[in-house]
Amino acid sequence: xxxxxxxxxxxxxxxxxxxxxxVGKSCLLHQFTEKKFMADCPHTIGVEFGTRIIExxxxxxxxxxxxxxxxxxxxxxxxxxxxxxxxxxxVYDITRRATYNHxxxxxxxxxxxxxxxxxxxxxxxxxxxxxxxxxxxDEAKRFAEENDLLFLExxxxxxxxxxxxxxxxxxKIYQNIQDGSLDLNAAESGVQPKPTTTSRSxxxxxxxxxxxxxxxxxxxx
Amino acid sequence: xxxxxxxxxxxxxxxxxxxxxxxxxxxxxxxxxxxxxxLIESLKYLSTFFNENSVRTRRSLRSTIEKRSLTLNxxxxxxxxxxxxxxxxxxxxxxxxxxxxxxxxxxxxxxKAQTQxxxxxxxxxxxxxxxxxxxxxxTEGFIERFQLTPxxxxxxxxxxxxxxxxxxxNVLKRVKSIYQDCKLLLRTNQQTIGLEIMExxxxxxxxxxxxxxxxxxxxxxxxxxxxPEISKLVSEALDGLKERQVLFKYVxxxxxxxxxxxxxxxxxxxxxxGGPGGMPRPIELSSHDPLRxxxxxxxxxxxxxxxxxxxxxxxxxxxxxxxELQKTIQTLLGYITEGLCRPLRVxxxxxxxxxxxxxxxxxxxxxxxxxxxxxxxxxxxxxxxxLVLDEVSNLSSKMFLNALNATATRLIEKVDMPTNDLxxxxxxxxxxxxxxxxxxxxxxxxxxFESKRTDFQQIVYSIVDPLLQMCSLSAAKLGVIEMAVYLVxxxxxxxxxxxxxxxxxxxxxxxxxxxxxxxxxxxxEQATYILLRTDLLDAYRIxxxxxxESNANSNALALKPGMDTVTLKAAMIKFDSYxxxxxxxxxxxxxxxxxxxSREKIKKRSVELICxxxxxxxxxxxxxxxxxxxxxxxxxxxxxxxxxxLS
Numbered sequence: 001x002x003x004x005x006x007x008x009x010x011x012x013x014x015x016x017x018x019x020x021x022x023v024g025k026s027c028l029l030h031q032f033t034e035k036k037f038m039a040d041c042p043h044t045i046g047v048e049f050g051t052r053i054i055e056x057x058x059x060x061x062x063x064x065x066x067x068x069x070x071x072x073x074x075x076x077x078x079x080x081x082x083x084x085x086x087x088x089x090x091v092y093d094i095t096r097r098a099t100y101n102h103x104x105x106x107x108x109x110x111x112x113x114x115x116x117x118x119x120x121x122x123x124x125x126x127x128x129x130x131x132x133x134x135x136x137x138d139e140a141k142r143f144a145e146e147n148d149l150l151f152l153e154x155x156x157x158x159x160x161x162x163x164x165x166x167x168x169x170x171x172k173i174y175q176n177i178q179d180g181s182l183d184l185n186a187a188e189s190g191v192q193p194k195p196t197t198t199s200r201s202x203x204x205x206x207x208x209x210x211x212x213x214x215x216x217x218x219x220x221x
Numbered sequence: 222x223x224x225x226x227x228x229x230x231x232x233x234x235x236x237x238x239x240x241x242x243x244x245x246x247x248x249x250x251x252x253x254x255x256x257x258x259x260l261i262e263s264l265k266y267l268s269t270f271f272n273e274n275s276v277r278t279r280r281s282l283r284s285t286i287e288k289r290s291l292t293l294n295x296x297x298x299x300x301x302x303x304x305x306x307x308x309x310x311x312x313x314x315x316x317x318x319x320x321x322x323x324x325x326x327x328x329x330x331x332x333k334a335q336t337q338x339x340x341x342x343x344x345x346x347x348x349x350x351x352x353x354x355x356x357x358x359x360t361e362g363f364i365e366r367f368q369l370t371p372x373x374x375x376x377x378x379x380x381x382x383x384x385x386x387x388x389x390x391n392v393l394k395r396v397k398s399i400y401q402d403c404k405l406l407l408r409t410n411q412q413t414i415g416l417e418i419m420e421x422x423x424x425x426x427x428x429x430x431x432x433x434x435x436x437x438x439x440x441x442x443x444x445x446x447x448x449p450e451i452s453k454l455v456s457e458a459l460d461g462l463k464e465r466q467v468l469f470k471y472v473x474x475x476x477x478x479x480x481x482x483x484x485x486x487x488x489x490x491x492x493x494x495g496g497p498g499g500m501p502r503p504i505e506l507s508s509h510d511p512l513r514x515x516x517x518x519x520x521x522x523x524x525x526x527x528x529x530x531x532x533x534x535x536x537x538x539x540x541x542x543x544x545e546l547q548k549t550i551q552t553l554l555g556y557i558t559e560g561l562c563r564p565l566r567v568x569x570x571x572x573x574x575x576x577x578x579x580x581x582x583x584x585x586x587x588x589x590x591x592x593x594x595x596x597x598x599x600x601x602x603x604x605x606x607x608l609v610l611d612e613v614s615n616l617s618s619k620m621f622l623n624a625l626n627a628t629a630t631r632l633i634e635k636v637d638m639p640t641n642d643l644x645x646x647x648x649x650x651x652x653x654x655x656x657x658x659x660x661x662x663x664x665x666x667x668x669x670f671e672s673k674r675t676d677f678q679q680i681v682y683s684i685v686d687p688l689l690q691m692c693s694l695s696a697a698k699l700g701v702i703e704m705a706v707y708l709v710x711x712x713x714x715x716x717x718x719x720x721x722x723x724x725x726x727x728x729x730x731x732x733x734x735x736x737x738x739x740x741x742x743x744x745x746e747q748a749t750y751i752l753l754r755t756d757l758l759d760a761y762r763i764x765x766x767x768x769x770e771s772n773a774n775s776n777a778l779a780l781k782p783g784m785d786t787v788t789l790k791a792a793m794i795k796f797d798s799y800x801x802x803x804x805x806x807x808x809x810x811x812x813x814x815x816x817x818x819s820r821e822k823i824k825k826r827s828v829e830l831i832c833x834x835x836x837x838x839x840x841x842x843x844x845x846x847x848x849x850x851x852x853x854x855x856x857x858x859x860x861x862x863x864x865x866x867l868s
Contacts, residue, residue: 012448012531014524046595047520049527064531066524076512076584077591080520083491083501115501 009053009060013173013191015166016081016114018106019091020099021070024125027156028091029067032166037157044069046077054167056174063170082113086182086191087121087169092140094124094153095132100140107147117182119172120149123165127155367399367406367418369425377429385436385454389429390461396425433458434468441476445483448528451535460539476536477553481560484525488561491521492568511572512584518568519592522561522606526599529557555604562609569613573620579628580658582621583680587662589614590672622683625659628652629687636695643707643813645714646695649688653718656684660722677724685728688715689735702746702810705739710815712736740819740826743811747827751806752834755799756792759783761834764841777848778841789842789855796835800858800866803828828867836860 017025026048030038033050048067053060066085068078082088088110092099103122110120122144124135137153144151150168154161173191176182182191254260270289271278278285369377369392376386377393386392400422406415437458444451462469495503504521507513533550540546569589576582593610600607629652637646645653659680663673692711696704716732719725752758763784778784799806807824814820839860842852849855858866 012528046591047523051531062531064528076516076588077520079513080516081524083504083517083521084524113501 009062011059011174011177011191012062012064013086013170014084015063015065015087015089015169016085016110017065017067017089017091018078018082018110019070019089019123020093020096020102020106021072023070023091023093023096023099024156025070025089025091026067028089028123028125028154028162028165029065031156031159031162033065035159037159043071044074046074047081052166054170056167056170059174061170061174063166065166079109079113082110085114085118086173087119088114089121089123089165089169090149091123091125092135093126094135094140095126095129097134100124100135103143107149117176119169119176120147121165121169121172122147122149122151124151124153125156127153127160128157367402367414369395369399374425377425377432385433385458387454389433390457393426393429393433393461396422396429400426430462430465430468433462434465434472437462437472438475441472441479444476444479445486447483447487449480449483449532451532456536456539459536463540473549473553474556477556480529480532480557484529484557485560485564487525488518488521488564492518492564508572511576511581512588515569515572515585515588516592518565519588519596519610522558522565523592523596523599525561526554526558526596526606530554530599533557551601551604554599555601555606558600558604558606562605565606566609566613570616573613573617576620577624579621579624579655580662582617582624583659584662586614586617586621589617622679625680625683628655629683632687632691633694636691638698639695639703639707643699643703643710643810644815645711649692649711649714652684652688653714656680656688657718659684660719663722674724677722681719681725681728685715685719685732701742702808705742705746706810706813709736709739709743709819710813712739713816713819736819740823743808743814743819743823744826744830747808747811747823748830748834750808751799751803751827751831754806755796756788757796757834757838760789760792761838764838767841768837777846778844779848779850786849786851786855793856800863803867832860832864832867835863 017029019025021043024041026041026044027038029048029050030036030041033052044067046069050065050067051062052065053062055061066081068074068081090103090106090110092103094100107120110118122140124137124140140153141151143149150172152161152165152168154165156162173182177191267286270285271282373388373392373395376388376391377396400419403415403419403422406412406418409415437455440452440455440458459469459472462472492504495501495506504514504517507517530550533553534546537546537549537553540549573582573585576585589610593607593614596610597607632648632652635648637648639646660677663677663680689712692708696707699707712732712735716729716736719729719732749758752761760783763778763781767778779786811820811823814823839856841847842849842856
């Protein structure tokens with residue numbers, strides 16, 4: 001009964017990727033969804049969208065990732081996409097100090113426009129360009145700790161830690177679900193349970209969905 | 222005893238008698254009694270009872286013997302009777318046995334005859350049996366192949382609780398394959414059964430589809446959660462139903478309706494309730510900020526549409542044909558999102574109607590256009606939501622242009638005379654600020670590059686042309702110089718505003734043309750002004766006139782009024798003082814020119830004109846035919862010197 005098809009998953013998590021223009025948000029997404037580096041990535045127009053199914057603690061989770069444009073002119077548009085994101089990946093470029101300096105602005109946006117449970121993950125991208133580094137790992141790490149963020153340095157070019165960042169975020173969200181701090185039944189939590197089991201009962205019949213689907217069996221006569 | 226001799230035989234036949242006697246004798250003589258065993262035996266036997274050899278005995282011998290013989294014969298007869306009787310008995314027995322045997326044989330024969338028949342029958346029956354067995358196994362095979370088992374039938378039937386049997390699809394598949402196999406049957410001579418089974422299977426199939434449809438319908442009705450849980454079975458069932466296009470469509474309609482309601486509810490929730498604990502805040506809370514409000518609603522719509530697309534993909538995951546899948550999903554999405562049209566449209570229109578500010582309207586238009594393009598990518602072109610977005614963005618664009626035109630109309634309706642300093646009117650400044658704001662929004666707007674160009678033209682034509690018109694109108698009552706100064710000021714301001722934006726080259730070229738024309742006017746005026754101030758204007762005009770006329774019958778200039786040496790000398794003195802301080806000879810109006818560059822240009826170009834005028838005057842005075850007595854005393858400077866002095 002195990003269907004390995006692309007549609008078998010237990011949850012949908014909604015992510016948003018934010019950060020200054022040119023820090024490699026779209027490249028990160030591309031690297032994550034396609035496992036390829038996009039050398040000449042055009043500027044994102046407004047928002048773009050990608051999905052991938054990952055596995056966390058044996059649960060298949062579909063990530064619905066909204067990649068926003070970093071350009072200032074799109075800020076009005078991208079702001080509207082923070083709603084209901086379960087995870088926010090906040091990206092800066094380790095070779096451009098300005099992108100790091102703008103993080104507090106992004107963080108304020110993320111905090112004020114998402115719900116309190118949203119997991120915010122700080123990503124220092126372009127880790128492959130260590131020679132041109134303008135922001136040290138330790139400094140960013142400290143910033144992350146002060147603001148209670150998860151943190152990793154990645155390289156969308158080589159793919160280093162890209163998976164980790166996305167999956168760690170999901171793991172944290174999943175943990176929140178298990179703790180019960182994330183209420184799945186509330187609208188716009190950014191997480192949508194999608195047990196592969198069929199239940200004839202309409203949604204909302206059970207609030208203790210945290211343990212996940214208990215199996216594929218379905219009682220029938 | 223035949224050897225008994227009878228001597229009393231008739232002697233008549235002596236001869237003959239002799240011979241027999243002879244023969245008898247001979248015979249007797251030939252008798253060898255010792256070798257006659259019979260005789261010996263007889264004698265032996267005789268000796269047993271003939272004990273006394275007496276006459277009497279001898280006489281009675283014969284009778285004794287006869288007696289004895291009789292007795293013996295009797296005895297023999299007695300014995301033999303028994304034998305005979307026994308033999309008879311045996312005979313009887315044998316005969317009876319024989320009859321018995323015969324009877325038996327007969328009966329056996331009969332039985333055999335009968336058995337033969339039986340055997341024949343048995344064999345026949347056995348053959349039949351075999352044949353029947355074969356037929357039975359064939360029939361069983363046939364039934365197995367062409368009929369459903371009770372279990373399978375059960376799987377197809379409705380259960381009370383409305384569950385779908387897990388075997389349902391396998392059975393349905395079998396029904397289908399049976400139906401297909403029947404077509405093979407029809408090619409053989411088993412057409413009747415083939416047709417019957419086909420009919421039966423068609424019935425089964427029909428009822429199964431009917432049941433599948435009902436089941437799916439009720440399942441789909443329940444898919445109203447914010448994120449529906451679409452089981453594999455539902456997808457499978459839907460795929461199974463694909464062969465019944467009508468039912469398939471009905472189920473999709475059912476699903477669409479359920480999702481549509483869910484979507485509308487989700488939208489209203491997002492508008493009024495927001496996320497858990499009010500985070501994110503309800504969208505309606507930002508309704509005072511039109512851009513935020515519209516953006517949030519449309520972003521929600523975009524994201525939900527993307528989600529719905531995913532759900533639809535999950536629902537239809539079993540469909541193989543990619544093209545068909547995409548088409549179906551598109552149609553479905555179009556239907557689902559239709560529910561959003563009304564609440565969205567009402568709100569968007571409300572926002573638009575309450576806005577009068579062209580810049581805000583323009584930003585809204587851009588936002589709407591951006592989302593229209595973005596959302597359009599997910600939906601079919603002809604779906605309601607796209608149409609609504611298209612309409613609303615058109616409305617917005619129209620309202621923006623209306624607001625712009627209203628501003629423009631106001632400009633023309635209320636034309637003020639320019640102030641004394643010939644500078645831009647406040648109205649013009651305000652309008653230019655507005656234009657700048659709009660163009661700033663425009664250049665940073667998110668809509669595709671190409672549509673920016675057309676947009677731009679509309680904006681520019683709506684604002685710049687009325688502005689120019691307003692300037693001309695307000696300048697109408699001014700003198701030539703003032704008008705030119707004023708227009709240069711205004712047009713330059715417009716030009717400067719436009720210059721920093723893309724797509725303005727054409728317009729700027731046009732504006733520069735106007736600036737140049739007015740500047741040229743000013744240059745001419747400035748030159749004339751200098752000539753007038755130095756009293757050289759008349760002289761210059763006369764010289765010009767002379768040069769234009771045919772040279773032949775012209776009189777010498779020195780003889781013409783106003784061209785006499787004295788007058789010219791006086792004028793040249795004035796010209797000298799001009800040469801000493803040319804800045805004093807600048808038209809007073811020129812100081813109102815806001816652009817220093819223009820002012821410099823006018824100065825420089827007018828000086829060039831003055832130099833040219835001096836040169837032509839100089840050559841005329843020096844010309845001997847003009848009969849000046851001492852031309853060098855009139856014009857002590859050569860034109861080269863003048864150029865040097867003035868540059």
